[in-house]
Amino acid sequence: MIKVGIVGVGTVGSSVVRLLENNIDVIKARSGKEIVPVLGIVKNLDRKRDVDIELSDDVQKLLNRDDIDIVVELMGGVDEAFEVVKQALQKGKAVVTANKALLAYHRYELEGIANSIPIGYEASVAGGIPIIKALREGLSANHIESIKGIMNGTCNYILTKMMNEKVEFEDVLKEAQELGYAEADPTFDVGGFDAAHKLLILASIAYGIDAKPEDILIEGIESINSEDIFFAKEFGYNIKLLTIAKKIGDEVELRVHPALLPKSEMIAKVDGVMNGVSVVGDFVGETMYYGPGAGGDATASAVVADIIDIARDGHNSPMLGFKSSIKKGELKLKNQDEIETKYYVRMEVEDKVGVLSQIAKILGEYNISIESFLQKQSQQKDSATLLFSTHRCLEKEIQSALKELENCEFVNHKPVMIRIED
Amino acid sequence: MIKVGIVGVGTVGSSVVRLLENNIDVIKARSGKEIVPVLGIVKNLDRKRDVDIELSDDVQKLLNRDDIDIVVELMGGVDEAFEVVKQALQKGKAVVTANKALLAYHRYELEGIANSIPIGYEASVAGGIPIIKALREGLSANHIESIKGIMNGTCNYILTKMMNEKVEFEDVLKEAQELGYAEADPTFDVGGFDAAHKLLILASIAYGIDAKPEDILIEGIESINSEDIFFAKEFGYNIKLLTIAKKIGDEVELRVHPALLPKSEMIAKVDGVMNGVSVVGDFVGETMYYGPGAGGDATASAVVADIIDIARDGHNSPMLGFKSSIKKGELKLKNQDEIETKYYVRMEVEDKVGVLSQIAKILGEYNISIESFLQKQSQQKDSATLLFSTHRCLEKEIQSALKELENCEFVNHKPVMIRIED
Numbered sequence: 001m002i003k004v005g006i007v008g009v010g011t012v013g014s015s016v017v018r019l020l021e022n023n024i025d026v027i028k029a030r031s032g033k034e035i036v037p038v039l040g041i042v043k044n045l046d047r048k049r050d051v052d053i054e055l056s057d058d059v060q061k062l063l064n065r066d067d068i069d070i071v072v073e074l075m076g077g078v079d080e081a082f083e084v085v086k087q088a089l090q091k092g093k094a095v096v097t098a099n100k101a102l103l104a105y106h107r108y109e110l111e112g113i114a115n116s117i118p119i120g121y122e123a124s125v126a127g128g129i130p131i132i133k134a135l136r137e138g139l140s141a142n143h144i145e146s147i148k149g150i151m152n153g154t155c156n157y158i159l160t161k162m163m164n165e166k167v168e169f170e171d172v173l174k175e176a177q178e179l180g181y182a183e184a185d186p187t188f189d190v191g192g193f194d195a196a197h198k199l200l201i202l203a204s205i206a207y208g209i210d211a212k213p214e215d216i217l218i219e220g221i222e223s224i225n226s227e228d229i230f231f232a233k234e235f236g237y238n239i240k241l242l243t244i245a246k247k248i249g250d251e252v253e254l255r256v257h258p259a260l261l262p263k264s265e266m267i268a269k270v271d272g273v274m275n276g277v278s279v280v281g282d283f284v285g286e287t288m289y290y291g292p293g294a295g296g297d298a299t300a301s302a303v304v305a306d307i308i309d310i311a312r313d314g315h316n317s318p319m320l321g322f323k324s325s326i327k328k329g330e331l332k333l334k335n336q337d338e339i340e341t342k343y344y345v346r347m348e349v350e351d352k353v354g355v356l357s358q359i360a361k362i363l364g365e366y367n368i369s370i371e372s373f374l375q376k377q378s379q380q381k382d383s384a385t386l387l388f389s390t391h392r393c394l395e396k397e398i399q400s401a402l403k404e405l406e407n408c409e410f411v412n413h414k415p416v417m418i419r420i421e422d
Numbered sequence: 423m424i425k426v427g428i429v430g431v432g433t434v435g436s437s438v439v440r441l442l443e444n445n446i447d448v449i450k451a452r453s454g455k456e457i458v459p460v461l462g463i464v465k466n467l468d469r470k471r472d473v474d475i476e477l478s479d480d481v482q483k484l485l486n487r488d489d490i491d492i493v494v495e496l497m498g499g500v501d502e503a504f505e506v507v508k509q510a511l512q513k514g515k516a517v518v519t520a521n522k523a524l525l526a527y528h529r530y531e532l533e534g535i536a537n538s539i540p541i542g543y544e545a546s547v548a549g550g551i552p553i554i555k556a557l558r559e560g561l562s563a564n565h566i567e568s569i570k571g572i573m574n575g576t577c578n579y580i581l582t583k584m585m586n587e588k589v590e591f592e593d594v595l596k597e598a599q600e601l602g603y604a605e606a607d608p609t610f611d612v613g614g615f616d617a618a619h620k621l622l623i624l625a626s627i628a629y630g631i632d633a634k635p636e637d638i639l640i641e642g643i644e645s646i647n648s649e650d651i652f653f654a655k656e657f658g659y660n661i662k663l664l665t666i667a668k669k670i671g672d673e674v675e676l677r678v679h680p681a682l683l684p685k686s687e688m689i690a691k692v693d694g695v696m697n698g699v700s701v702v703g704d705f706v707g708e709t710m711y712y713g714p715g716a717g718g719d720a721t722a723s724a725v726v727a728d729i730i731d732i733a734r735d736g737h738n739s740p741m742l743g744f745k746s747s748i749k750k751g752e753l754k755l756k757n758q759d760e761i762e763t764k765y766y767v768r769m770e771v772e773d774k775v776g777v778l779s780q781i782a783k784i785l786g787e788y789n790i791s792i793e794s795f796l797q798k799q800s801q802q803k804d805s806a807t808l809l810f811s812t813h814r815c816l817e818k819e820i821q822s823a824l825k826e827l828e829n830c831e832f833v834n835h836k837p838v839m840i841r842i843e844d
Contacts, residue, residue: 019563019705029630030562032745122560128706130560138544138552140452141441141726208451266712269691283441284550284723287713290688291706301706304563309739316735323454323734 001034002311005062007084008074009040009049012098012123015296016072016303017051027304031311035304038068041075063087070307073097082106089113094315096306098123098299104197108210111319118315120306125198126151126275128298129291130305135205135279136321142281144206147245148261148421151198153273153293154182154189155221155241159258160271162229163238169224181273191220192241192256199243199256202277205321206245207252207331217336219257223416227346227376231387232260235372238268242421251334260344260389260420337396342371342420344389345398347405348412351377351384355410359386362404366397383412389420423456424733427484429506430496431462431471434520434545437718438494438725439473449726453733457726460490463497485509492729495519504528511535516737518728520545520721526619530632533741540737542728547620548573548697550720551713552727557627557701558743564703566628569667570683570843573620575695575715576604576611577643577663581680582693584651585660591646603695613642614663614678621665621678624699627743628667629674629753639758641679645838649768649798653809654682657794660690664843673756682766682811682842759818764793764842766811767820769827770834773799773806777832781808784826788819805834811842 004020006013017037020027027035040051041059049055062068063084071088073095075081081102088095089110094117097103103110103124110119122132126149135144150156154176161172173190176182188194196218203209221241232239237260246253261268266288270276275293280286292298309315349355363370374387390398402415426442428435439459442449449457461484462477471477484490485506493510495517497503503524507517511532516539519525525532525546532541544554548571557566572578576598583594595612598604610616618640625631643663654661659682668675683690688710692698697715702708714720731737771777785792796809812820824837 015705023563023565023704026565027563029744029746030740032740128703129709130556133555133560134552137731138555138727139723140730141445141449141723143445143448266691269688281550281723283437283445283719283726285714285717285720287551287711289709289711291709295707297705298707301561301563301703304705305560308562309559312740312745313738316738317731318452318454318734322451324451 001036002070003036003038003068004070004072004307005039005041005065005068006037006072006074007041007059007062008076009042009051009055010074011296012299012303013040013074014049014051015300016074017053019297019300019304027308031308033311035307035311039065059084063091068093070094070096070310072303073099076101078102078105085110086113089117092117094118094310096120096303096310098303100124100194100197100201104200104213107201107204107320114319118310119319120309120315121201122306123299123302125201126277126289127291127293127295128301129275129277129289129293130302131202131277131289132205134289135202136317139279139281139284139287140321142283143247145247145280145282147202147206147243147277147279148267149195149199149202149243149277150240150267150270151243151275151277151293152189152195152241153275154186155195156270156275157181157273158190159221159224159239159241162224162226163232166226168226169222190222192218195241195243196256199245199254203245203252203254207247208322208325209252209254209331209333211254211333215333217255217257221258224258224418227385227387228344228416228418231344231374234374235389236263237261237420238263239418240268244421247331248334250330250332252331253334253339255336255339258418260418262422337394339395340392342390342392342422343398344387344418344420345402346416347386348378348380348383349386350410350412351382352410358408358410359405363401366401368393368397368401380412423458424492425490426457426459426492426494426729427461427463427487427490428459428494428496429463429481429484430498431464431473431477432496433718434721434725435462435496436471436473437722439475441719441722441726449730453730455733457729457733461487481506485513490515492516492518492732494725495521498523500524500527507532508535511539514539516540516732518542518725520725522546522616522619522623526622526635529623529626529742536741540732541741542731542737543623544728545721545724547623548699548711549713549715549717550723551697551699551711551715552724553624553699553711554627556711557624558739561701561703561706561709562743564705565669567669567702567704569624569628569665569699569701570689571617571621571624571665571699572662572689572692573665573697573699573715574611574617574663575697576608577617578692578697579603579695580612581643581646581661581663584646584648585654588648590648591644612644614640617663617665618678621667621676625667625674625676629669630744630747631674631676631753631755633676633755637755639677639679643680646680646840649807649809650766650838650840653766653796656796657811658685659683659842660685661840662690666843669753670756672752672754674753675756675761677758677761680840682840684844759816761817762814764812764814764844765820766809766840766842767824768838769808770800770802770805771808772832772834773804774832780830780832781827785823788823790815790819790823802834
């Protein structure tokens with residue numbers, strides 16, 4: 001018999017307890033063990049919870065129980081969770097966590113502390129999709145060329161809605177909040193930070209790269225409006241909040257931002273609150289993984305899969321995919337300025353003679369050439385909206401050009417830029 | 423160091439050797455071991471092969487070498503391959519195989535012989551997609567409600583082409599043969615047998631069901647023509663060769679046949695030679711796995727992933743997913759006659775008064791009611807083509823009705839039926 005203690009009995013924690021009880025028949029048949037949740041740790045003992053296990057508000061009570069084999073950490077947050085997981089590992093208990101923020105900051109420290117004690121974290125990336133396992137084990141023979149992920153359901157819900165209906169960001173966000181698809185404070189989701197945490201975890205498994213959120217390019221979807229949607233539709237794109245990891249020579253790009261994706265790509269078809277991750281390996285080619293990225297039951301499915309793996313003694317892959325580095329220091333994080341891609345730009349300019357040629361001149365000075373161009377009447381008087389896409393150019397050049405354009409007197413607002421991935 | 427012997431050095435075997443050599447850096451970093459292919463067994467030593475390992479035509483030479491730890495079986499076929507794999511296991515060698523026919527017939531015997539010696543077979547289903555791992559480990563906490571798979575690239579290439587262009591089955595098949603997407607004798611693919619082998623493997627992992635190809639419903643795509651494509655488009659469907667495993671109560675349906683799938687479903691978007699598998703679990707909901715289902719390099723990716731798992735000592739999951747049965751005899755294979763779904767039917771009938779009412783009468787006698795109906799002029803003189811779909815009804819009733827209709831004098835050809843899955 002395997003005894004499980006759960007720290008944090010909210011939506012996911014309750015689902016874990018329910019799953020372990022409801023599916024005890026298959027879990028026992030597949031793992032060969034009886035797996036029983038015996039203790040839950042909560043902050044507030046007064047709040048009524050729909051689970052039938054002993055509860056306590058003292059995490060030390062759980063950590064000190066020698067009969068508990070696996071600690072499931074679902075408390076969230078970074079510092080306190082790190083302390084709990086560290087202590088559990090030091091006491092020889094296996095850990096299963098769904099905490100992406102914890103891993104975004106402390107995954108390598110935890111790997112060191114754990115040594116050979118299993119840490120499962122399938123639930124931390126893309127909810128119910130077994131992407132950690134696919135990448136760490138299923139594709140382990142490949143050099144990973146790229147990962148493109150849609151890993152934030154809130155953003156994908158909002159952007160899908162904006163693509164399908166004529167609605168603006170703020171209105172859809174409000175609706176998403178009412179439906180429970182977005183938090184009261186949505187910054188963590190719509191700002192791209194949640195997706196960035198997940199990307200960093202995948203980047204470790206794919207490339208052995210130890211990066212932190214502050215090391216990588218993170219942009220949210222707050223500036224996207226219906227003009228951008230219009231352009232995307234006109235030129236056969238979908239707009240998605242994309243997490244990108246891409247190996248170019250000895251460098252790896254890691255970035256999170258809204259992106260224009262050709263509609264025909266499989267990953268561009270991932271709509272609504274669903275998640276999808278496309279991985280390209282040098283031998284396998286492209287594989288894609290699709291499913292629910294959040295929700296109590298879907299996340300519990302991943303948590304309990306990790307528990308079953310531990311019960312099967314099957315957790316022998318190195319936690320972050322590598323037993324040793326590929327070649328010491330071979331792959332390094334690419335400087336954001338040196339990213340090269342195509343860009344889409346939206347500008348509000350004064351509708352007068354000579355403006356276009358001045359814009360073209362500034363772009364030319366930064367070696368930027370235009371691929372597609374659309375001019376529309378603006379809702380503002382005497383203004384025009386310019387929508388254009390560029391050929392491939394350097395991030396630092398487009399950033400400098402946009403800064404220069406922003407300061408031109410004929411430009412009414414800060415230009416909005418979205419990267420194009422095709 | 424792990425030494426690997428390969429039985430069968432054709433397309434996939436050569437890719438495996440090349441992969442082990444090209445990607446030695448990541449493979450060593452991820453597995454902690456040096457993995458070296460040391461001997462290949464071939465039928466014909468005279469044929470030139472593009473690999474740089476010792477070759478022999480004597481499989482016993484490989485089986486008798488004590489220094490070879492893993493035998494990779496890529497020879498294909500059932501009886502001879504079974505003998506080789508059995509002997510390898512009896513000598514304590516781990517086995518990795520891509521041989522779906524072998525597993526379709528002998529997977530439970532092999533599990534018994536292997537006992538605790540690892541057998542990897544990720545490559546046997548859906549090529550480069552790690553679907554075995556996803557189902558056996560990633561989704562292990564779930565009762566699997568259904569699996570819908572597009573697992574034959576030849577059929578999917580042909581059907582995609584028929585959907586996108588106005589071409590008939592025979593012409594696309596010929597083109598696919600010229601492009602190398604179809605075998606000279608295509609029966610095994612277009613008849614659904616290849617997909618059925620894969621389905622049986624997945625059904626074991628999902629449900630613990632021990633079925634053989636002859637136990638399940640298998641129909642191919644040979645009878646589909648442009649009229650069916652027309653109907654599908656008209657009513658928002660795609661036509662796919664679908665493998666279906668579905669749990670209904672204590673019974674499991676296993677079937678392989680062309681199916682009309684709503685275009686909006688993610689699995690219906692899997693086009694061309696690509697494969698896709700959608701799995702619904704009771705807690706996780708729907709997840710889908712997409713990628714190349716064939717080809718030397720993609721298949722080698724799966725073969726070497728299994729080798730790495732063995733090198734990591736990570737192959738501790740039970741071979742077919744279960745350490746013991748769920749509840750002895752609980753799940754059983756559903757009788758084909760009792761399948762209940764919706765059906766599409768195409769008929770060529772004499773274009774005269776009273777025919778429709780006679781057809782409706784016969785359908786009514788078998789409790790079949792029509793959902794959609796289209797009548798078109800036939801290319802045959804004085805004939806009409808009837809295309810219709812039914813509401814849900816029993817397989818045995820539609821089969822009986824179609825047999826009765828076939829015998830009516832006003833029916834010109836045997837009616838063609840395609841099941842609808844929505």
